[in-house]
Amino acid sequence: MTDVWFYHLETTALKAALPDLLEKTLQRGWRAYVLGQDDDVLDDLNTHLWAYRDDAFLGHGLETAEYADRQPILLGKTGVRANNAEVLFSVTPGELPDLTAYQRCLIVFEGRDDAHIQWARAQWKQLKTQNFDMAYWKQNDHGRWEKMQ
Numbered sequence: 001m002t003d004v005w006f007y008h009l010e011t012t013a014l015k016a017a018l019p020d021l022l023e024k025t026l027q028r029g030w031r032a033y034v035l036g037q038d039d040d041v042l043d044d045l046n047t048h049l050w051a052y053r054d055d056a057f058l059g060h061g062l063e064t065a066e067y068a069d070r071q072p073i074l075l076g077k078t079g080v081r082a083n084n085a086e087v088l089f090s091v092t093p094g095e096l097p098d099l100t101a102y103q104r105c106l107i108v109f110e111g112r113d114d115a116h117i118q119w120a121r122a123q124w125k126q127l128k129t130q131n132f133d134m135a136y137w138k139q140n141d142h143g144r145w146e147k148m149q
Contacts, residue, residue: 002099004132006120007108010139014091014108017139018045019052021106022073025087026058030103033085034060034075037094042075045091049073093119099132111139 009017018034025032036042042062049058061068063076074083079097081088086103090096093115099105107123109116128134137145 001133002102003104004127005106005135007106008111008138010111011143015048022058030086031083032073032087033081034089035079036092038092041092046075
């Protein structure tokens with residue numbers, strides 16, 4: 001069964017939080033698909049992941065680019081996991097693809113954006129009825145993730 005984890009951004013913007021989550025995914029030997037419905041967000045993430053730290057980058061590509069199937073991290077809008085990703089990151093409000101193909105789905109939402117909060121709540125309610133293993137993570141005042149009960 002797919003694990004569905006909600007990540008509630010409180011102190012950090014998506015751009016700052018996502019690279020750490022992606023690094024942890026790659027450390028497990030998993031591939032990732034970052035799903036976004038907003039071209040500007042995806043373009044911004046595409047640029048950011050190449051230069052988010054002076055000493056590191058995260059190899060990735062857009063789903064529309066050549067060799068998308070070879071990318072450890074794929075950014076896109078369709079939800080088609082050409083890279084056989086084990087983990088889905090949903091980072092903007094929108095419809096989710098079939099989650100059963102993934103080992104884990106992370107729904108990352110902005111705590112200061114009402115549309116994001118309403119979307120996350122609706123996803124929680126809908127997915128809860130489908131008996132997914134679910135967890136809710138929230139940032140503390142120091143930006144660290146805490147699993148809430």
